[in-house]
Amino acid sequence: MKTLVIAEHDNGALKPETSKTINAAVKMGFPVDVLIAGNSLSAMSSQVASIDGVANVLVADNSVYEHQLAESMTDLVLSLSDSYSHIVASATTTGKNFMPRVAALLDVAQISEIIAVVDADTFKRPIYAGNAIATVKSLDSKKVITVRASSFDLQGEQSAAAVTSIDTVSDSQLSSFVSVEQTESERPELTAATVVISGGRGMQNGENFALLNGIADKLGAAIGASRAAVDAGFVPNDMQVGQTGKIVAPNLYIAVGISGAIQHLAGMKDSKVIVAINKDPDAPIFQVADYGLVADLFEVLPQLENAL
Amino acid sequence: MKVLVPIKRVIDYNVKARVKSDKSDVDLTNVKMAMNPFCEIAIEEAIRLIEAGTASEVVAVTIGPKASQEQLRTALALGADKAIHIETDEKLESLHIAKLLAKIVEQEAPELVILGKQSIDSDNNQTGQMLAALTKRGQGTFASKVVVENGKVNVTREVDGGLQTVALNLPAVVTTDLRLNEPRYASLPNIMKAKRKPLEVIAADSLGVDLTPRIQLVSVEEPAKRTAGIIVEDVAQLVEKLKTEAKVI
Numbered sequence: 402m403k404t405l406v407i408a409e410h411d412n413g414a415l416k417p418e419t420s421k422t423i424n425a426a427v428k429m430g431f432p433v434d435v436l437i438a439g440n441s442l443s444a445m446s447s448q449v450a451s452i453d454g455v456a457n458v459l460v461a462d463n464s465v466y467e468h469q470l471a472e473s474m475t476d477l478v479l480s481l482s483d484s485y486s487h488i489v490a491s492a493t494t495t496g497k498n499f500m501p502r503v504a505a506l507l508d509v510a511q512i513s514e515i516i517a518v519v520d521a522d523t524f525k526r527p528i529y530a531g532n533a534i535a536t537v538k539s540l541d542s543k544k545v546i547t548v549r550a551s552s553f554d555l556q557g558e559q560s561a562a563a564v565t566s567i568d569t570v571s572d573s574q575l576s577s578f579v580s581v582e583q584t585e586s587e588r589p590e591l592t593a594a595t596v597v598i599s600g601g602r603g604m605q606n607g608e609n610f611a612l613l614n615g616i617a618d619k620l621g622a623a624i625g626a627s628r629a630a631v632d633a634g635f636v637p638n639d640m641q642v643g644q645t646g647k648i649v650a651p652n653l654y655i656a657v658g659i660s661g662a663i664q665h666l667a668g669m670k671d672s673k674v675i676v677a678i679n680k681d682p683d684a685p686i687f688q689v690a691d692y693g694l695v696a697d698l699f700e701v702l703p704q705l706e707n708a709l
Numbered sequence: 710m711k712v713l714v715p716i717k718r719v720i721d722y723n724v725k726a727r728v729k730s731d732k733s734d735v736d737l738t739n740v741k742m743a744m745n746p747f748c749e750i751a752i753e754e755a756i757r758l759i760e761a762g763t764a765s766e767v768v769a770v771t772i773g774p775k776a777s778q779e780q781l782r783t784a785l786a787l788g789a790d791k792a793i794h795i796e797t798d799e800k801l802e803s804l805h806i807a808k809l810l811a812k813i814v815e816q817e818a819p820e821l822v823i824l825g826k827q828s829i830d831s832d833n834n835q836t837g838q839m840l841a842a843l844t845k846r847g848q849g850t851f852a853s854k855v856v857v858e859n860g861k862v863n864v865t866r867e868v869d870g871g872l873q874t875v876a877l878n879l880p881a882v883v884t885t886d887l888r889l890n891e892p893r894y895a896s897l898p899n900i901m902k903a904k905r906k907p908l909e910v911i912a913a914d915s916l917g918v919d920l921t922p923r924i925q926l927v928s929v930e931e932p933a934k935r936t937a938g939i940i941v942e943d944v945a946q947l948v949e950k951l952k953t954e955a956k957v958i
């Protein structure tokens with residue numbers, strides 16, 4: 402019994418999801434190997450090798466894997482799958498993309514977005530937008546699992562494990578990369594930040610999101626948004642927090658001009674401390690907020706920036 | 710071009726699911742049900758392909774109990790040409806659904822299959838990817854833009870760092886994200902017309918797919934409850950509380 406974790410990265414840098422997913426994988430109880438698939442990965446392998454609990458690092462460094470397209474990633478993982486009882490990846494848009502493909506071709510039911518490991522076969526996962534937590538037991542001999550990284554801790558360090566390079570190259574020809582529009586930001590990533598401040602429809606337009614900048618600067622916060630704010634075009638799609646956006650669990654989450662729909666709460670209600678700023682005293686967000694401020698956001702955001 | 714759209718009957722997205730007192734599952738008795746929102750977006754996209762002259766036929770398919778025919782009728786009212794109901798009272802997993810859908814893909818030979826990215830009940834986000842794998846097709850998941858041209862489909866995908874566009878050879882599988890389109894409502898005359906459109910019923914166990922469960926549902930619990938905290942007077946008090954009480958800044 403051995404576990405294979407597929408690393409989350411963007412070729413340039415390793416994502417914190419990788420360490421948290423390894424944390425979940427270690428809890429499954431077997432030695433953990435980590436596959437890094439991408440292009441020009443040199444520095445990353447030693448970084449992964451020194452994450453506590455990693456037995457072997459496998460590196461597939463080839464331009465074919467640069468964009469981690471689902472079809473080629475699947476072929477690569479399948480070529481390694483015989484040696485593993487558990488195949489595990491982060492429930493990021495990359496992991497969500499290729500893992501079910503791997504599962505189907507192994508004839509295994511995938512268990513998506515686990516938030517806890519009960520034992521090697523049994524896991525907890527949220528369903529119905531987090532309004533219920535299911536405990537599920539996999540009856541398949543091989544397990545294919547994605548992990549909600551925000552529910553696990555970062556792993557510690559160890560002295561470096563062995564690194565092997567994988568030469569298998571599979572270019573499926575079914576799909577090809579065309580282009581990418583990367584959202585550039587100096588701020589910490591939403592899923593990694595210890596403080597998140599999010600704006601909703603109440604922000605009224607994209608320019609007003611600037612009111613959150615000064616506060617985010619002072620708190621070292623990432624900036625998020627509700628779906629309504631993204632749909633209205635105030636901010637890009639990758640800022641959406643919620644059931645169908647990003648899941649965050651920072652120490653402090655500040656919701657500004659967000660009503661608190663079920664789908665939004667699903668993405669942030671595991672935050673340690675929640676602050677809500679909303680002019681409607683009956684907004685559902687106040688039911689989950691530790692500190693609520695009933696006020697006009699345009700009045701209090703500048704005050705907040707000054708008070709920090 | 711033929712487009713197949715798998716749709717699912719789920720709890721209405723406005724309804725908060727409640728856990729049964731015996732913790733065996735979520736209680737769906739007398740709960741309002743509807744088409745999964747991502748499937749509405751999938752149907753809308755297919756209809757737009759018809760309107761653009763790109764597609765010639767849209768087939769909606771669902772797997773579920775008799776009541777799911779309600780959602781098929783909605784799909785027909787929105788503009789699907791025919792519907793297929795794979796009937797079962799079992800609670801199936803995404804792998805089973807994908808295998809049953811693969812049979813329909815074999816039978817109907819659609820050039821494009823458009824599914825939702827995720828069911829809002831199971832929150833699985835698996836079926837489209839599994840179906841693509843089983844039918845050996847390329848996949849464009851979490852689509853916010855779909856352009857069919859020259860035997861290919863270009864799919865712009867909502868990914869963690871922004872937007873990624875991939876080109877897929879047809880036939881292909883696409884799954885929808887929220888911003889792909891805004892679904893229309895069915896008009897009354899179209900709802901009437903839908904009653905006369907063809908709806909084929911197939912028993913799930915007649916398709917030769919092994920439907921044995923692979924996942925056992927051990928229990929279902931309420932999530933840890935958050936209780937409402939306090940309402941602060943002003944910004945000064947908020948900052949004070951965050952510093953001295955919550956100690957998070």
Ligand SMILES: Cc1cc2nc3c(=O)[nH]c(=O)nc-3n(C[C@H](O)[C@H](O)[C@H](O)COP(=O)(O)OP(=O)(O)OC[C@H]3O[C@@H](n4cnc5c(N)ncnc54)[C@H](O)[C@@H]3O)c2cc1C
Nearest residue numbers: 601602603627628629643644645646658660664665680698
């Ligand atoms: C399938 C599906 C998936 C979804 N997934 C997500 C998801 O992942 N994430 C998500 O967020 N949503 C999601 N939604 C949408 C969700 O249901 C809500 O529509 C959305 O979260 C509402 O966003 P909002 O709170 O910004 O807007 P609104 O509900 O319109 O709330 C705006 C709030 O701003 C307040 N406000 C207005 N002006 C001011 C002011 N000057 N000062 C202070 N307060 C002010 C108002 O009182 C109000 O409470 C999903 C919906 C569906 C159907």
Ligand SMILES: Nc1ncnc2c1ncn2[C@@H]1O[C@H](COP(=O)(O)O)[C@@H](O)[C@H]1O
Nearest residue numbers: 715716772824825827828833834835836
């Ligand atoms: N029972 C079903 N019948 C038809 N299509 C389904 C069914 N279950 C899931 N799907 C399709 O697969 C998508 C993703 O579902 P899931 O993988 O369960 O999150 C849905 O949006 C539907 O398009």
